[in-house]
Amino acid sequence: MFANPVFRYRMLTLAEGWSFVLLLVFGSLLSRISEIDLVMPLGSLHGLLFVLLVVATLVIRRRLGWGLGMTLVALVAAVVPLAPFVLHRWKRAELLAAERAAEPVRA
Structure with a gap:
C-alpha cells in the first residue's frame, strides 16, 4: 500500500493540509495567548511534509496524466490554507482509480 505512489500522494496531501491547519491554529494561536510555543516543531513538520508533497506531485503527475x-x-x-482538502476532494475519484490500477492483483 505504501509502495503505491498514488496512495502516498493522497496521504501526503491530507497530512500536509492538516499540518498547516495545526500550525496556524495551535502554533500561532497558542504562542499569542500562552507561553506554549509550538511554532518551531509544527513548522518543521509542516515544512518537511510540504517538501515531500511537492516531490510527490512532480513524481505522480505523469502517472495521472496531469x-x-x-x-x-x-x-x-x-x-493555500485548506486548499489541499479541496484538491483531494476534487480529484478523489481520479486518484482512487489510479491507485487501484497501480496495485498488483493478489491471488
Whole structure:
C-alpha cells in the first residue's frame, strides 16, 4: 500500500493540509495567548511534509496524466490554507482509480 505512489500522494496531501491547519491554529494561536510555543516543531513538520508533497506531485503527475496547468494547481493548493482538502476532494475519484490500477492483483 505504501509502495503505491498514488496512495502516498493522497496521504501526503491530507497530512500536509492538516499540518498547516495545526500550525496556524495551535502554533500561532497558542504562542499569542500562552507561553506554549509550538511554532518551531509544527513548522518543521509542516515544512518537511510540504517538501515531500511537492516531490510527490512532480513524481505522480505523469502517472495521472496531469499537464503543466493541473500540476501548477496542485502545487499552489499546497500553499493555500485548506486548499489541499479541496484538491483531494476534487480529484478523489481520479486518484482512487489510479491507485487501484497501480496495485498488483493478489491471488
